[in-house]
Amino acid sequence: MRLTLHVWRQDGVDRPGKMVKYEANDIKPDMSFLEMLDVVNEGLTERGEVPIAFDHDCREGICGMCSLMINGVAHGPMKGTATCQLHMRSFKDGDTIYIEPWRARSFPVIKDLVVDRSALDRIIQAGGFITANTGGARDANEILVPKESADDAMDAAACIACGACVAACPNASASLFTGAKISHLGLLPQGQPERYRRALKMVEQMELEDFGSCTLHGECQEACPKEISIDTITRMNRDFIRASLLGTRA
Amino acid sequence: MGEMTFRLDAHVPGGPLAEKWNRNRFEMKLVNPANKRKNTIIVVGSGLAGGAAAATMSELGYNVKCFCFQDSPRRAHSIAAQGGINAAKNYQNDGDSIYRLFYDTVKGGDFRSREANVYRLAELSVNIIDQCVAQGVPFAREYGGLLANRSFGGAQVSRTFYARGQTGQQLLLGAYQALERQIQRGGVTMYPRTEMLDLVVIDGKARGIITRNLVTGTVESHAAEAVVLATGGYGNVFYLSTNAQGSNATAIWRAYKRGAGFANPCFTQIHPTCIPVSGHYQSKLTLMSESLRNDGRVWVPRKADDKRRPTEIPENERDYFLERKYPSFGNLAPRDIASRAAKEVCDEGRGVGETGLGVYLDFADAIKRLGADVIRERYGNLFEMYERITDENPYRTPMRIYPAVHYTMGGLWVDYNLKGTIEGLHVAGEANFSDHGANRLGASALMQGLADGYFVIPSTIGHYLGSNKLEKVTTEHPAFKSAEAQVAENTRKLLSISGKRTVASFHRELGKIMWDYCGMSRNEAGLKTALEKIARLRAEFWRDVNVPGSDAELNQALERAGRVADFLELGELMCIDALHRRESCGGHFREESQTPDGEALRDDEHFTYVAVWEYAGEGKDPILNKEPLVFENVKLSQRSYK
Numbered sequence: 022m023r024l025t026l027h028v029w030r031q032d033g034v035d036r037p038g039k040m041v042k043y044e045a046n047d048i049k050p051d052m053s054f055l056e057m058l059d060v061v062n063e064g065l066t067e068r069g070e071v072p073i074a075f076d077h078d079c080r081e082g083i084c085g086m087c088s089l090m091i092n093g094v095a096h097g098p099m100k101g102t103a104t105c106q107l108h109m110r111s112f113k114d115g116d117t118i119y120i121e122p123w124r125a126r127s128f129p130v131i132k133d134l135v136v137d138r139s140a141l142d143r144i145i146q147a148g149g150f151i152t153a154n155t156g157g158a159r160d161a162n163e164i165l166v167p168k169e170s171a172d173d174a175m176d177a178a179a180c181i182a183c184g185a186c187v188a189a190c191p192n193a194s195a196s197l198f199t200g201a202k203i204s205h206l207g208l209l210p211q212g213q214p215e216r217y218r219r220a221l222k223m224v225e226q227m228e229l230e231d232f233g234s235c236t237l238h239g240e241c242q243e244a245c246p247k248e249i250s251i252d253t254i255t256r257m258n259r260d261f262i263r264a265s266l267l268g269t270r271a
Numbered sequence: 272m273g274e275m276t277f278r279l280d281a282h283v284p285g286g287p288l289a290e291k292w293n294r295n296r297f298e299m300k301l302v303n304p305a306n307k308r309k310n311t312i313i314v315v316g317s318g319l320a321g322g323a324a325a326a327t328m329s330e331l332g333y334n335v336k337c338f339c340f341q342d343s344p345r346r347a348h349s350i351a352a353q354g355g356i357n358a359a360k361n362y363q364n365d366g367d368s369i370y371r372l373f374y375d376t377v378k379g380g381d382f383r384s385r386e387a388n389v390y391r392l393a394e395l396s397v398n399i400i401d402q403c404v405a406q407g408v409p410f411a412r413e414y415g416g417l418l419a420n421r422s423f424g425g426a427q428v429s430r431t432f433y434a435r436g437q438t439g440q441q442l443l444l445g446a447y448q449a450l451e452r453q454i455q456r457g458g459v460t461m462y463p464r465t466e467m468l469d470l471v472v473i474d475g476k477a478r479g480i481i482t483r484n485l486v487t488g489t490v491e492s493h494a495a496e497a498v499v500l501a502t503g504g505y506g507n508v509f510y511l512s513t514n515a516q517g518s519n520a521t522a523i524w525r526a527y528k529r530g531a532g533f534a535n536p537c538f539t540q541i542h543p544t545c546i547p548v549s550g551h552y553q554s555k556l557t558l559m560s561e562s563l564r565n566d567g568r569v570w571v572p573r574k575a576d577d578k579r580r581p582t583e584i585p586e587n588e589r590d591y592f593l594e595r596k597y598p599s600f601g602n603l604a605p606r607d608i609a610s611r612a613a614k615e616v617c618d619e620g621r622g623v624g625e626t627g628l629g630v631y632l633d634f635a636d637a638i639k640r641l642g643a644d645v646i647r648e649r650y651g652n653l654f655e656m657y658e659r660i661t662d663e664n665p666y667r668t669p670m671r672i673y674p675a676v677h678y679t680m681g682g683l684w685v686d687y688n689l690k691g692t693i694e695g696l697h698v699a700g701e702a703n704f705s706d707h708g709a710n711r712l713g714a715s716a717l718m719q720g721l722a723d724g725y726f727v728i729p730s731t732i733g734h735y736l737g738s739n740k741l742e743k744v745t746t747e748h749p750a751f752k753s754a755e756a757q758v759a760e761n762t763r764k765l766l767s768i769s770g771k772r773t774v775a776s777f778h779r780e781l782g783k784i785m786w787d788y789c790g791m792s793r794n795e796a797g798l799k800t801a802l803e804k805i806a807r808l809r810a811e812f813w814r815d816v817n818v819p820g821s822d823a824e825l826n827q828a829l830e831r832a833g834r835v836a837d838f839l840e841l842g843e844l845m846c847i848d849a850l851h852r853r854e855s856c857g858g859h860f861r862e863e864s865q866t867p868d869g870e871a872l873r874d875d876e877h878f879t880y881v882a883v884w885e886y887a888g889e890g891k892d893p894i895l896n897k898e899p900l901v902f903e904n905v906k907l908s909q910r911s912y913k
Contacts, residue, residue: 033824051549053660059554059775066773066828071820074827076342078515080555082656083440084346099659106659131486132825139463142343146455150448151407155327155725158398158405162362165416166409175409175434178441182345211407 022048022109025117026061028073031130034137038130040119050110054097055080055087057109058120074133082106082246085181088188089134090121095185095244103183103246123188127195127231138184140230141198148222149202151211170208177204179247186241186249192233197241199227200257201249207260217269220260277532277885279898282686283387288904289369292391295687299730300737307332310736311495313480315467315522317344319439319446319717320700321501323724326449329458331729336493337450338462338482340517340830345447348503348515349720352439353560353653355421355431356403356717358396363420367428369393374905376715379425379605380680380708381857381873382907383535383881385900387687388705392715395722400432402725406445410434421649423713424561425605425912431714436560436652442717446724466830467522468761469754470498470529470696477526477696478744481754483762485830488823490758492746497695497732500526501724504679504701506539508838508845509790510782512676513545513558519834520841523683523702532684532692532883532896534704536841537849540711540858541791542677543569543609546660546670547629556675557660559632560653561713564602566637566646567670569593569609571630575620581631581669592616592630600912607710607858607871608912610674614791615869617673624671633669674791678716680707680858681848684883684898688731689723692883694739697732699723704881709857762822765832770815774832777812781805781835781842789846794862798850802843809839844884844893851895854878866909875907 024045031038045061052060055077062072078086082103089104091097097107112118120134128136166174178201186197203220206212212219235254242251284295302310310333314325317339325337339347359372372393377384400418404410410432411419420429434441453459462482469481471492479494505520506512527533544559570591572584592612597604604612613630616622623629638646643666647654654665661671682704689697689705700720707715788801812835820826855864855871856878864872879902885894 049550049552052552053554056552056554060552063773063775066817066819067771069817069819072828074825078341078346078517079348079351080516081351081513081557082659083351083437084341084348084515086341086346101655102659106656108659108662110662135825138342142345142451142454142461142463145448146451150452151405152452153402153405153449154330155323155402155449155729158401161360161400161404161410162417164404166412167416168412168414171409171412174407175437175441178409178434178444179437181440182343205409206407209407209409211405 022050022112022114024048024112027117027119029121030073030133033132034129048109050108052109053080053105054091054107054109055105074135076135077105080105083181085183088123088136088183088185090123090188092119095123095189096246101246101248103181123184125187125193127193128184128187138182140232141182141184141195143230144195144199144223144226145202147226148215148219149206151206152215164210166209174205174208177201177208177249177253180249181247183246185244185246187232189240189244190233191238191240192236194235195227195230195232196235196254196257197245197249197251199223200253203257203260204253207256217260217264217267220257221264221269224257224261275885275894275896277692277883277896279684279883279896280686281385281898282688283385284687288386288390291387292394296730299734302733302737304332308334310334311336312497312499312732313493313495314338314499314501315480316347316501316503316700316702317450318347318349318501318503318700319443319720320724321499322347322443322446322450323721324499324501324699324728325459326446326453327725327729328732329453329456335453335459336462336495337459338465338467340464340466340485342463344450344461344463345444347443348518349443349717350440351515352717353436353558354423354562355433355438355714356399356442357423357430357714358400358432358718359393359430360397360400362418363429365428367430371428372396372430375426376706376712377708377905378910379712380710381871381910382708382902382905383856383900384706384708386902386904391727392706392719392722395726396718398726399718399721403442403445406449408434408441408445421562422565422603424564424603424609425712433562436650439717442721468525468758468833470526471750471754472529472693473744473748473750476694476741479746479751481751481758483758486825488826490755492751492755494744494746494751496736496741497697499697499699499728499732500683500702501699502702504682505841506676506679508781508842509676509785510778511548511553511556513542513556516555519837521834521837524837524841526683526691526693526696528886530693530886531696532885533681533844534684534881534883535681535848536845536884537789537852537859538680538709538857539676540606540678540680541610541674542606543613543674544632544672545675546657547624547626547673557656558675558677559657559670559672561606563632563650563653566649567602567632567634568636569602569630569632571616571621571623581623581633590616590621597912604912605710605712610791611860613674629671629673631669632672634665635669638666678711680704680709680711684881688734689727690731690735695735697728699728709859761833762829765816765818765829765836766822768813768816768818770817772815773817774828774835777808777816778835778838780808781839784808785842785845789849792860792862793849795850798846801846805839805843805846812836812839847893848882848884852878852882
């Protein structure tokens with residue numbers, strides 16, 4: 022396959038960036054999208070140019086490190102698939118592909134396609150946990166968890182924090198990410214004691230980080246490589262409103 | 272070879288096996304709660320071992336600094352573990368016990384691990400599950416709300432706890448959330464996108480590290496009272512492996528060069544069920560969880576060069592070779608054995624797929640017996656992953672699988688308290704050598720990472736601090752300055768060569784040498800060839816590598832160049848170790864040492880020891896030190912899964 026790529030190049034934070042055109046030749050349909058970029062980068066290096074920086078690590082769709090807006094779609098055209106698991110058989114010989122970083126005020130570009138997603142860690146810091154110091158736990162089977170609750174919690178817990186939901190949202194909201202964690206922990210008996218405080222703190226932090234508000238476009242759910250449902254946002258809103266009405270202290 | 276200088280005292284507590292850990296916990300020194308915060312502990316790596324250790328030590332009151340090269344601690348490669356975590360809970364009432372898990376692990380490791388460590392691991396396994404459930408890890412459940420289990424290789428009981436095919440992810444998120452809570456509280460300072468480039472040793476004690484900020488390129492010094500390395504394994508020395516792209520050996524390798532003993536470097540695990548290689552551009556291999564072997568049957572055609580589609584090959588022309596060779600364990604034979612069996616049938620020309628390097632993993636019988644819905648519930652995400660990569664539907668046609676490098680049992684040597692040969696240097700998780708001997712059983716890596724991180728390191732660090740009077744050191748100490756200068760010089764050198772070959776091309780070539788000569792099957796002549804080839808390749812690297820860009824920015828080529836430079840040295844040590852161990856054991860198969868039916872043949876008389884290599888200086892042969900392995904509870908036997 023021969024492809025024409027338009028790739029966002031930016032030297033560093035607060036530096037101007039621009040789209041740069043590259044030709045990608047000898048691309049095989051069985052290559053992953055990132056392997057295609059590896060080939061382009063090998064070529065750039067051999068010609069003495071600086072390769073394109075992009076985040077990636079596990080390359081099996083679980084670490085959440087990879088990103089990329091591909092032709093304006095977060096993680097590209099294949100539903101429920103992270104960029105590293107997208108294969109070139111999803112494209113045709115002669116295609117033109119536009120590759121950009123996540124675009125959101127809360128995700129500043131560090132270089133080329135690499136962005137800073139540390140705001141997501143700070144949302145977890147605010148309350149995305151169950152307070153359980155090591156050592157004090159009782160026998161695991163003393164806590165009964167109905168299978169349905171465990172399954173629903175797992176659906177929400179599958180989030181890989183890649184940030185596609187933010188990048189896809191017209192408001193750059195992090196509600197799917199935040200709602201997924203609130204749902205995971207709030208659906209389990211172990212998560213009940215901190216349930217409302219958690220919702221309050223995490224939503225507050227999300228606002229502090231300058232993410233936009235959710236207006237239920239549903240783009241996040243479409244872009245999510247783990248296909249997390251926007252029902253999680255409903256749960257977040259319910260817990261947050263209840264916490265606010267009850268005057269739960271953060 | 273030079274003089275051995277390590278004093279390899281494993282500090283195994285006295286008394287009966289089952290009482291050692293408790294006795295040790297009582298005998299260990301404690302640090303007064305008010306004094307804990309005066310101690311800074313560096314933790315490098317934020318996976319199961321590092322993340323759990325950092326969070327727990329902060330809970331105890333220590334001042335912790337935690338480092339990871341990814342953009343968030345939640346991305347450590349523990350996240351990719353699929354199948355599950357073992358624990359001797361005996362919830363299934365099928366005869367499991369702490370002793371049985373201990374015994375299975377020692378036997379599975381082909382009697383090359385330290386009994387006391389393995390027993391403690393089995394003992395702590397039950398506490399891990401309790402801790403993880405308390406944190407909200409969404410393990411699979413039965414309808415009544417109790418925890419569910421499944422079986423894994425090398426065991427005849429069902430003791431594996433799981434969260435769909437994403438057990439590592441969920442366990443890591445548990446540790447990560449505990450860690451983030453401590454970061455928010457101020458007990459842990461987190462340094463993401465930061466790589467450790469040297470260990471600083473002052474008066475024989477590890478007192479800090481040198482790091483590079485991967486975004487700005489700034490080289491920094493960090494001083495501490497103790498250093499914990501939890502940086503994972505070195506499987507990427509093979510270029511193609513199931514490891515993440517960034518997984519590297521730099522931290523443990525630089526520690527080795529500062530005096531930390533490296534134990535059993537040649538013990539690597541080749542996992543039997545990975546998606547086969549499809550082309551030269553390939554950047555990684557993807558694992559298909561061992562749990563699939565609960566329901567999948569492994570087979571190849573009976574005759575060589577059979578090009579028919581799998582569904583066209585009738586039952587009586589198939590060879591279910593694991594069931595045939597190992598009737599009592601069948602498709603759940605341990606990883607080393609299953610991998611070698613697959614290689615053997617492929618060497619006979621009976622491999623499948625375009626390259627002939629593959630065997631079938633077939634679910635047709637299980638789907639007939641249980642229905643597609645049950646199979647989807649058990650393995651749905653794995654089947655989807657397989658289809659995304661290969662474009663084939665495993666509900667309709669058997670999966671094609673082939674062995675791939677997955678885990679390294681070798682690592683830095685540690686005593687019972689997980690302390691290395693350098694005082695104050697502790698090593699946890701895959702980065703140490705301690706619990707898996709020459710072969711790791713499935714679902715035991717998660718168990719070890721969390722046992723080390725939640726329970727062992729937080730106790731033993733206290734003992735180290737309590738029994739040593741440490742002078743205060745600052746990063747102004749000359750040892751920090753000279754290590755910083757050395758790091759800067761190394762970087763300058765890499766950037767100044769401006770040769771013709773890319774870093775990736777060297778890495779690929781090294782990987783091929785390692786796979787061909789130090790992979791599933793090894794022999795003396797091959798290992799000697801590998802040593803010559805690696806030395807030549809390393810010389811060429813330092814003459815002709817091309818690392819573009821500068822050191823004062825995010826420079827992924829530079830990061831990789833440093834890692835590959837270290838792999839080029841570590842690969843050599845692996846071959847030296849493989850050459851010296853003239854026996855077969857576990858994942859280390861020396862062709863010269865096999866039983867008449869081709870199984871690994873140990874030589875207990877000469878090799879019942881841990882090989883601990885000591886750095887002797889540039890251009891000098893490493894020095895072999897030995898820790899004899901003493902078995903007081905388990906009788907050494909020829910491992911049989913027939």
